[in-house]
Amino acid sequence: MTSATSRPHYPAPMVQLDSVGSLLLDAASDLLAAEGPGALTVRRIAGAAGVSTMNVYSRFGGKDGVVEHLFIEGFQRLGEGMSSVVLTDDPIADLASCGMAYRQFAIDHPTLYSVMFDRVVPDFQPTIDAQLIAGSTLDLLAQRLERAMTAGVLRQGDPLHTAALVWATCHGVVSLEQKSVGPMAINWPEVYEQAMRMIVTGLA
Amino acid sequence: MTSATSRPHYPAPMVQLDSVGSLLLDAASDLLAAEGPGALTVRRIAGAAGVSTMNVYSRFGGKDGVVEHLFIEGFQRLGEGMSSVVLTDDPIADLASCGMAYRQFAIDHPTLYSVMFDRVVPDFQPTIDAQLIAGSTLDLLAQRLERAMTAGVLRQGDPLHTAALVWATCHGVVSLEQKSVGPMAINWPEVYEQAMRMIVTGLA
DNA sequence: ACAAAGTCATAACATTGTTATCACACCGTC
DNA sequence: GACGGTGTGATAACAATGTTATGACTTTGT
Numbered sequence: 001m002t003s004a005t006s007r008p009h010y011p012a013p014m015v016q017l018d019s020v021g022s023l024l025l026d027a028a029s030d031l032l033a034a035e036g037p038g039a040l041t042v043r044r045i046a047g048a049a050g051v052s053t054m055n056v057y058s059r060f061g062g063k064d065g066v067v068e069h070l071f072i073e074g075f076q077r078l079g080e081g082m083s084s085v086v087l088t089d090d091p092i093a094d095l096a097s098c099g100m101a102y103r104q105f106a107i108d109h110p111t112l113y114s115v116m117f118d119r120v121v122p123d124f125q126p127t128i129d130a131q132l133i134a135g136s137t138l139d140l141l142a143q144r145l146e147r148a149m150t151a152g153v154l155r156q157g158d159p160l161h162t163a164a165l166v167w168a169t170c171h172g173v174v175s176l177e178q179k180s181v182g183p184m185a186i187n188w189p190e191v192y193e194q195a196m197r198m199i200v201t202g203l204a
Numbered sequence: 205m206t207s208a209t210s211r212p213h214y215p216a217p218m219v220q221l222d223s224v225g226s227l228l229l230d231a232a233s234d235l236l237a238a239e240g241p242g243a244l245t246v247r248r249i250a251g252a253a254g255v256s257t258m259n260v261y262s263r264f265g266g267k268d269g270v271v272e273h274l275f276i277e278g279f280q281r282l283g284e285g286m287s288s289v290v291l292t293d294d295p296i297a298d299l300a301s302c303g304m305a306y307r308q309f310a311i312d313h314p315t316l317y318s319v320m321f322d323r324v325v326p327d328f329q330p331t332i333d334a335q336l337i338a339g340s341t342l343d344l345l346a347q348r349l350e351r352a353m354t355a356g357v358l359r360q361g362d363p364l365h366t367a368a369l370v371w372a373t374c375h376g377v378v379s380l381e382q383k384s385v386g387p388m389a390i391n392w393p394e395v396y397e398q399a400m401r402m403i404v405t406g407l408a
Numbered sequence: 409a410c411a412a413a414g415t416c417a418t419a420a421c422a423t424t425g426t427t428a429t430c431a432c433a434c435c436g437t438c
Numbered sequence: 439g440a441c442g443g444t445g446t447g448a449t450a451a452c453a454a455t456g457t458t459a460t461g462a463c464t465t466t467g468t
Contacts, residue, residue, distance in 0.1 A: 041454080051416090119241070134386070172379065201405070203406075
């Protein structure tokens with residue numbers, strides 16, 4: 001992270017990880033969940049994995065490579081969480097379930113969520129590939145929305161743009177809630193439900 | 205001099221700043237705007253202000269004190285931007301203007317926005333006072349919404365919770381846009397306008 | 409069997425936030 | 439005017455960070 005000459009390219013995220021690599025990722029994930037992004041130091045990650053710090057560089061190209069893996073893993077798990085809701089014959093109810101799964105992920109993994117959506121690791125910028133993976137999570141939502149559109153319960157429109165709008169709304173509520181912005185009196189779970197009602201009626 | 209017992213106690217944000225303090229804040233603000241949060245180091249701030257690093261500690265208690273000032277200043281400027289829109293006799297149009305002012309602020313000051321809403325400075329946590337100031341920005345929005353409610357163009361409801369919902373929606377779109385999350389093909393300005401239409405129809 | 413190449417733990421380096429040191433200016437008193 | 443106390447602030451030191459260099463050990467090819 002010292003030389004900012006050119007965009008650093010980390011190892012491809014799909015490389016087969018050996019045991020040490022997996023150990024490092026697990027240790028980083030545990031550290032992140034337990035103590036937050038501040039605990040994500042190269043020495044602590046390597047120490048928790050029981051290996052030397054150089055493994056972080058030989059396998060991931062540096063700290064940012066590890067963070068990028070966590071970033072991608074987070075979006076994959078978020079996608080799994082949203083796609084694991086069982087579909088009913090009510091597209092609107094399914095959308096609501098999807099939204100609740102989104103919020104549940106953010107609540108269950110707040111520090112991972114902050115790695116994904118806040119710039120919580122200094123100078124970390126996901127690669128184009130990682131951004132594409134992150135963006136592909138939107139496809140799930142777009143499919144749900146398109147289904148609701150063809151069913152006639154939502155107004156017709158570009159599914160991708162509508163998905164971006166819905167995603168942004170859910171993210172906005174979760175983000176403000178996590179940062180405790182605004183008066184303490186605000187009941188954020190209620191705001192979230194209100195947001196989903198607003199989405200449905202606003203896009204009907 | 206500073207009580208070593210309680211740690212995160214920055215000087216009150218309303219203290220009268222001497223010339224060196226103002227110099228430091230201006231330098232920090234310029235650095236943040238020009239090179240992003242990574243450039244916000246104690247030495248660079250002091251160097252840009254032409255003073256020694258110790259001034260950061262004697263006047264602000266440390267780097268986080270400076271960041272807290274920027275944090276508060278950001279919300280104050282955001283509030284000014286939103287309250288500077290001239291009011292018409294159309295509460296809905298005024299709400300839209302308010303929303304556009306919000307987005308304009310985020311576009312004009314992206315790094316300041318990230319200090320306010322992302323956890324971009326490691327281990328920085330705004331004090332309760334700063335959070336209250338940040339939350340008070342919501343009051344402006346709540347007043348606009350209450351006006352639209354009494355005018356009958358928006359459904360009755362708790363103005364504060366509704367304001368939180370509207371704020372979260374605007375923040376969500378701006379946040380995802382700034383981080384380039386999602387496919388590149390997304391037209392974020394259009395998503396933002398769509399969001400405001402959704403808000404109006406969803407809350408009518 | 410031996411040299412070349414790779415691997416990895418240790419140590420070194422630059423930079424960060426923070427704290428300690430210490431010289432010098434200022435101020436009240438004699 | 440001289441002197442001791444007070445405090446301000448610049449310099450240097452310290453711990454921790456990401457990263458790179460070094461050097462010993464292992465593996466491999468012939």
